Amino acid sequence: MSRVSIFRREHFNAAHRLFNPSWDDAKNQLVFGKCSNPNYHGHNYDLEVKITGETDPETGYVTDLKKLSNLIKDQVLSKFDHKNLNLDTPYFRHTNPTAENIAIVIYGILRSEIDSGLELKIRLYETERNFVEYPAGEGS
Numbered sequence: 688m689s690r691v692s693i694f695r696r697e698h699f700n701a702a703h704r705l706f707n708p709s710w711d712d713a714k715n716q717l718v719f720g721k722c723s724n725p726n727y728h729g730h731n732y733d734l735e736v737k738i739t740g741e742t743d744p745e746t747g748y749v750t751d752l753k754k755l756s757n758l759i760k761d762q763v764l765s766k767f768d769h770k771n772l773n774l775d776t777p778y779f780r781h782t783n784p785t786a787e788n789i790a791i792v793i794y795g796i797l798r799s800e801i802d803s804g805l806e807l808k809i810r811l812y813e814t815e816r817n818f819v820e821y822p823a824g825e826g827s
Contacts, residue, residue: 693737696733
């Protein structure tokens with residue numbers, strides 16, 4: 688059998704505020720800068736979902752990309768696109784919606800829906816130059 692990685696790219700827009708409620712405004716401003724704006728700010732996120740596994744001898748697929756696309760739309764985009772992550776989603780009510788934490792949350796949402804025999808990796812671009820990957824490291 689051959690191990691192959693497949694990718695699905697999606698896009699969503701969302702607002703957020705980086706803020707630690709145990710700090711005062713001055714410290715939040717010092718640590719998070721303009722990302723701590725009390726009126727929030729937004730990003731045009733690009734999401735890349737990578738799945739690695741053996742190809743199925745009957746279909747030739749690692750997994751059906753159409754099903755993966757629908758899964759991402761139903762489980763991630765419908766919950767995050769054009770939302771205020773701090774206010775409109777339960778995931779970030781008590782978790783700072785950094786790119787790192789958003790990627791971890793998306794991984795958790797998708798991991799429970801994808802065959803456990805397949806490797807899953809999330810890459811989230813917050814800007815063209817800034818992105819995160821979860822889980823980190825080779826072979827994950």
